[in-house]
Amino acid sequence: MSTSAVALELPSAEERSAPVSWSVALMLALALLGAGLAGGTQPLVLACATAFLFVAVASDLRSHRVPNLLTLPALVAALAVSPWFGGTSGPAEALAGAALGFGLLLVPYAIGGMGAGDVKALMALGAWLGPATCLGAAAWALIAGGSFGLLLLAFRGELGDFVRRWARTLMTALTLRRFAYEPPARGSSAAGGFPFAVALALGLAAQWVGGFPW
Secondary structure, three states, X not given: OOHHHHHHHOOOHHHHHXXXXXXXXXXHHHHHHHHHHHOXXXXXXXXXXXXXXHHHHHHHHHHOOOOHHHHHHHHHHHHHHHHHHXXXXXXXXXXXXXXXXXXXXXXXXXXXXOOHHHHHHHHHHHHHHOHHHHHHHHHHHHHHHHHHHHHHHHHOOOHHHHHHHXXXXXXXXXXXXXXXXXXXOOOOHHHHOOOHHHXXXXXXXXXXXXXXXX
């Protein structure tokens, strides 16, 4: 057997990471179930949100994306049935939750801070859970993701570069009166980002247990 043939049979990095990804997703799903039960969340609302985030987290950890095959059907289903089986009081509230999820992540998406799948994932949760829960979960998620990101940058010695890059971005915005985002260097920790689905699962658990962070 040739060397090239052997190489073709080796598992990809995504395949090698699959067991870890599913294990982390399972642990977060169990944490979500516990948080939802502690917070008195309706069983069907809790089960559907947990199942959605379980798959989203596993996919995000494994491939660094949350696919349309998951988010778009979930969004359509949430808009269709949430007023009767979800955490909203009517179609208007479900639509408002989806719109809020889109609006909250529009700027981070526009500057390349997250992918379109992250935005659609929050829209689907917003449609299923309503704008209030969506807002709290997103706030906690941004706190969790931001805190972990800063700790990772500090650990890898990249925090100074991060501060200087954002200082230059701010100075450019003040001088030219327009926003000109300076992206991180390729291969840096900031360029790799933090799986938003993981942060969103943690954020929703915190919202169910403790309510809003303010």
